[in-house]
Amino acid sequence: MAYEIVCGLEIHAELSTATKIWCGCANEFGGEPNTRCCPVCTGLPGALPVLNRRVVAFAVKAGLAMHCTIAPRSVMARKNYFYPDMPKAYQISQYEAPLCLGGHVDIETSAGPRRIRLTRIHIEEDAGKLLHDAYGTGTLVDLNRCGVPLIEIVSEPDLRGAEEAKAYMEAVREILEACAVSDVKMQEGSMRADVNVSIRPVGATEYGTRTEMKNLNSFRAVHRAVEAEAKRQEALLAAGKKVAQETRQWDDNRGESRGMRGKEDAQDYRYFPDPDLVPILVSESDVARIRAELPELPAERRARYIGTLGIAEADAALLTRSRAEAELFEAVLAQGVGVRAAVTWVVVELFARLNAAGRSVADLPFGGAALGRLAALVEAGKVNAGSARRILGSMMEQGGEPAALAESMGLLVVADEGGIAAAVAAALAGSPAAVADYRSGSAKSFGFLMGQAMKAAGGRADPKLLQAALREALDGPAEGKA
Amino acid sequence: MSAYAAGIATLDALGLAAALRRREVSSPEATRAYLDRIDSYDGTIGAYLHVRADDALRDAEAAQRTLDAAAKDGSTPPPFCGVPVALKDNLCTKGTPTTCASRLLAGYVPPYDATAVERIAASGAVVLGKLNMDEFAMGSSNENSAVKPVRNPWDAARVPGGSSGGSAAAVAAGLAAFALGSDTGGSIRLPAAFCGVVGLKPTYGSVSRYGLVAFASSLDQIGPLARSVADAEAVFGLLAGRDPHDATTVDRPATAAAPRIVKGLRVGLPREFLTDAVQPEVRDAVRRAADWLAAEGAEVAECGLPAVEHWIPAYYVVSSAEASSNLARFDGVRYGNRAVGYESIAGMYMKTRSEGFGAEVKRRILLGTFVLSAGYHDAYYGSAQKARAHIRNGFDRVFADHDLLLGPVAPQTAFRLGEKTGDPIQMYLQDICTVGASLAGIPALSVPAGFDAQGLPIGLQLTGPAFAENTLFAAAGCIERAAGCRGRFPDLGAAASAAGAGR
Numbered sequence: 003m004a005y006e007i008v009c010g011l012e013i014h015a016e017l018s019t020a021t022k023i024w025c026g027c028a029n030e031f032g033g034e035p036n037t038r039c040c041p042v043c044t045g046l047p048g049a050l051p052v053l054n055r056r057v058v059a060f061a062v063k064a065g066l067a068m069h070c071t072i073a074p075r076s077v078m079a080r081k082n083y084f085y086p087d088m089p090k091a092y093q094i095s096q097y098e099a100p101l102c103l104g105g106h107v108d109i110e111t112s113a114g115p116r117r118i119r120l121t122r123i124h125i126e127e128d129a130g131k132l133l134h135d136a137y138g139t140g141t142l143v144d145l146n147r148c149g150v151p152l153i154e155i156v157s158e159p160d161l162r163g164a165e166e167a168k169a170y171m172e173a174v175r176e177i178l179e180a181c182a183v184s185d186v187k188m189q190e191g192s193m194r195a196d197v198n199v200s201i202r203p204v205g206a207t208e209y210g211t212r213t214e215m216k217n218l219n220s221f222r223a224v225h226r227a228v229e230a231e232a233k234r235q236e237a238l239l240a241a242g243k244k245v246a247q248e249t250r251q252w253d254d255n256r257g258e259s260r261g262m263r264g265k266e267d268a269q270d271y272r273y274f275p276d277p278d279l280v281p282i283l284v285s286e287s288d289v290a291r292i293r294a295e296l297p298e299l300p301a302e303r304r305a306r307y308i309g310t311l312g313i314a315e316a317d318a319a320l321l322t323r324s325r326a327e328a329e330l331f332e333a334v335l336a337q338g339v340g341v342r343a344a345v346t347w348v349v350v351e352l353f354a355r356l357n358a359a360g361r362s363v364a365d366l367p368f369g370g371a372a373l374g375r376l377a378a379l380v381e382a383g384k385v386n387a388g389s390a391r392r393i394l395g396s397m398m399e400q401g402g403e404p405a406a407l408a409e410s411m412g413l414l415v416v417a418d419e420g421g422i423a424a425a426v427a428a429a430l431a432g433s434p435a436a437v438a439d440y441r442s443g444s445a446k447s448f449g450f451l452m453g454q455a456m457k458a459a460g461g462r463a464d465p466k467l468l469q470a471a472l473r474e475a476l477d478g479p480a481e482g483k484a
Numbered sequence: 485m486s487a488y489a490a491g492i493a494t495l496d497a498l499g500l501a502a503a504l505r506r507r508e509v510s511s512p513e514a515t516r517a518y519l520d521r522i523d524s525y526d527g528t529i530g531a532y533l534h535v536r537a538d539d540a541l542r543d544a545e546a547a548q549r550t551l552d553a554a555a556k557d558g559s560t561p562p563p564f565c566g567v568p569v570a571l572k573d574n575l576c577t578k579g580t581p582t583t584c585a586s587r588l589l590a591g592y593v594p595p596y597d598a599t600a601v602e603r604i605a606a607s608g609a610v611v612l613g614k615l616n617m618d619e620f621a622m623g624s625s626n627e628n629s630a631v632k633p634v635r636n637p638w639d640a641a642r643v644p645g646g647s648s649g650g651s652a653a654a655v656a657a658g659l660a661a662f663a664l665g666s667d668t669g670g671s672i673r674l675p676a677a678f679c680g681v682v683g684l685k686p687t688y689g690s691v692s693r694y695g696l697v698a699f700a701s702s703l704d705q706i707g708p709l710a711r712s713v714a715d716a717e718a719v720f721g722l723l724a725g726r727d728p729h730d731a732t733t734v735d736r737p738a739t740a741a742a743p744r745i746v747k748g749l750r751v752g753l754p755r756e757f758l759t760d761a762v763q764p765e766v767r768d769a770v771r772r773a774a775d776w777l778a779a780e781g782a783e784v785a786e787c788g789l790p791a792v793e794h795w796i797p798a799y800y801v802v803s804s805a806e807a808s809s810n811l812a813r814f815d816g817v818r819y820g821n822r823a824v825g826y827e828s829i830a831g832m833y834m835k836t837r838s839e840g841f842g843a844e845v846k847r848r849i850l851l852g853t854f855v856l857s858a859g860y861h862d863a864y865y866g867s868a869q870k871a872r873a874h875i876r877n878g879f880d881r882v883f884a885d886h887d888l889l890l891g892p893v894a895p896q897t898a899f900r901l902g903e904k905t906g907d908p909i910q911m912y913l914q915d916i917c918t919v920g921a922s923l924a925g926i927p928a929l930s931v932p933a934g935f936d937a938q939g940l941p942i943g944l945q946l947t948g949p950a951f952a953e954n955t956l957f958a959a960a961g962c963i964e965r966a967a968g969c970r971g972r973f974p975d976l977g978a979a980a981s982a983a984g985a986g987r
Binding site: 041042044045046047048049050051052053080082084086089090091092141143270272273274276277278279280 | 574575576582584589592594595596598693694695696697698700701702728729730731732805806808809812813814815817818819829830833853856857858861865
């Protein structure tokens with residue numbers, strides 16, 4: 003029987019506010035264990051949380067970017083459970099009255115565009131970290147991450163398979179990045195996902211029994227986990243067994259999951275409104291102000307590149323993968339470079355080299371403006387394309403200003419009469435046989451001589467001037483040209 | 485000790501502050517006088533869990549330097565400069581143990597001061613130490629302290645009331661000029677009544693809870709226990725006001741600051757609290773106080789108070805639900821006492837909490853966990869929230885045509901140690917008159933209004949709408965003057981022998 007995969011994601015993203023959600027501690031990754039915390043974020047007796055309003059502004063921005071309705075009044079609630087990474091023994095989250103409702107994220111799939119509906123986005127606090135067996139056989143607790151603000155983005159079960167799940171997560175990442183509300187650094191855990199997976203016969207309208215896998219921290223892990231889980235469920239059904247509703251642990255190293263706890267062991271979190279906090283009120287004018295601050299979102303930017311700038315879809319997709327890449331491209335354009343040249347320099351030259359070297363635009367020692375100035379030198383005929391590629395190679399290693407590099411590397415175009423004439427003379431003198439061939443009617447010998455002349459000029463002669471000078475030397479002065 | 489120092493404990497805090505400013509006595513003298521009294525009498529009373537003897541004297545010397553400097557340059561020192569006071573042991577004090585009278589927190593020293601503690605320090609007061617209480621503020625008799633019970637200074641065979649029993653007993657026995665307590669369902673008012681001192685539970689949100697070890701966050705308020713209404717008013721003035729560390733605090737409306745007079749006040753006497761269930765002498769005290777207020781021009785009449793039957797159930801559901809969550813953090817992982825001999829993290833939690841919490845705390849945690857559990861949440865916690873809204877409405881309706889309500893604090897005066905410990909429900913019913921104001925978030929004050937035939941203090945409760953503290957102070961001042969209790973002090977020598985007999 004053919005099955006359809008149904009999945010939904012709960013994506014947790016840390017917000018990049020300057021301070022934590024309940025206290026004035028700096029919101030920064032890492033640090034010596036238990037140095038970035040205070041009585042409030044470590045939940046000492048008597049300490050109270052006070053909501054950082056920037057967290058609300060950031061979450062509203064993310065919500066608006068994903069087309070949510072912003073609740074004028076929302077409520078923080080306590081989610082009670084015992085675990086040493088949560089020093090209050092409850093997580094302050096939102097339950098019955100979240101900040102953002104509904105919304106959607108549009109994704110591109112191999113089968114065309116799809117709209118993934120959101121259930122809600124709510125704000126909550128992150129937990130600390132446990133370090134198992136790092137010291138003897140005990141477990142150590144690092145509370146630096148306690149109180150880091152999070153949003154949880156809950157999708158409807160609209161995703162149909164691993165590819166869509168991955169594409170959706172990538173799209174969410176792009177949006178959060180564009181809004182500058184999260185670092186979206188998967189490797190630092192600032193964005194991670196819980197994935198719900200079920201399968202059902204193609205054409206069925208009822209959902210199958212779902213399982214959940216928690217804390218997947220890469221696109222690849224999401225893709226593999228969904229694929230493997232769907233296969234596991236299919237095998238169960240094929241063997242006449244049932245899928246158990248449970249939480250499973252995904253082991254990305256082994257590429258498989260194992261059961262953690264079943265439905266009967268599901269925790270009762272005993273949610274109730276946190277009496278230490280007052281309801282969050284967001285006025286219409288707050289929403290209007292934040293909406294006005296929204297940047298161009300990746301999908302809008304992509305559409306503009308294709309529609310207004312006439313860039314091919316594949317190139318537009320590459321250029322808008324991340325905010326950094328798009329901003330680099332627009333900085334190249336801002337130097338007055340034509341769109342086609344700019345796309346070539348960014349996609350063909352730069353991205354290809356970065357890919358080959360396993361680097362990203364974040365690692366570059368120069369900005370888009372410098373690349374734009376290099377492209378402009380080529381367009382102005384001051385540097386040949388080949389020379390410009392050598393200059394780019396140097397820039398990628400140690401940065402620098404293109405014009406200065408062209409000068410110091412001796413790559414500025416030779417356009418003076420003396421230099422051109424010397425190159426032509428050297429070519430003619432060095433290849434008498436080719437000169438004779440040309441004069442006896444072999445047109446292709448001109449190409450050879452042109453190559454020799456360019457070589458004599460060190461590859462940096464202005465090609466038009468060189469060609470004219472070579473023709474003149476071989477054919478005599480061009481009639482009527484003066 | 486100067487002859488003057490011997491009488492220091494009979495002054496109220498403002499009186500002592502004035503004497504200190506007039507340099508009739510020094511702060512180290514006053515502090516030593518209080519420490520001597522603690523030495524002499526607290527073995528009987530049991531009000532203190534921790535005495536800061538050396539630190540208090542050092543602080544007193546610093547306060548004296550401030551007083552000396554102010555006298556020299558003619559400036560005004562802080563209002564309670566050099567006055568020895570004490571704090572309930574659920575208020576976090578940096579560098580001084582804060583245990584909530586629980587085994588679980590024995591020896592715990594917080595790294596920060598509660599906002600209320602900071603404000604008391606800023607007033608120049610000298611902190612003598614930390615006061616006994618029911619464990620985590622859960623109790624009405626102070627018998628739930630894991631350390632020791634507190635005895636009533638007026639009769640050491642009797643309880644001081646709870647949970648701020650140590651605070652009330654210390655002030656009544658002259659072991660602190662004033663004390664801070666906390667009130668969740670009556671925990672300031674009940675012991676104030678049993679010990680014959682003034683106790684105020686402020687409007688919810690008036691006083692920062694930052695640094696108060698939480699029992700029930702939507703009900704807890706810090707307030708003063710004092711020898712006079714004027715002291716209570718002055719201390720409340722220090723404590724009140726928005727705190728950026730407590731999101732539930734508010735700035736008091738400007739109108740709340742206006743002084744009030746008794747003349748013209750519309751005073752209601754709720755019939756629900758004048759029934760036969762109330763000790764006759766307490767009922768008589770209410771009627772007598774009503775006459776005193778009327779004599780000063782108040783309009784006094786009996787009234788009905790809606791929803792009273794919902795108070796106790798709603799209170800015990802809401803407060804226990806919040807407590808079950810607030811007390812979950814005491815897991816032995818980061819502070820407090822961790823049990824030894826466990827095989828898993830769950831085992832560590834269970835053993836630590838089983839050994840660390842007393843029976844009443846466990847009872848409330850179990851009750852609170854139950855009422856929030858899936859399947860019961862709506863029936864209990866949900867219903868209690870509805871009842872709470874209903875109770876608030878009831879008060880709103882009454883205060884539409886009343887400025888304050890006058891009634892008893894408790895159905896009777898102080899009872900004997902051990903008298904109600906076998907029956908939690910009987911103990912819970914001690915709060916029958918006080919939990920309403922807690923649920924509604926409105927201010928209520930306990931003022932001494934005389935003594936019963938056994939020589940035990942009778943406290944009366946004044947309840948007003950939100951931010952009406954000044955109205956309460958005005959009416960309480962009238963009752964205080966008319967009752968003339970200020971000149972009467974417990975005989976601690978007799979208390980000691982009674983305690984001996986009672987043991």
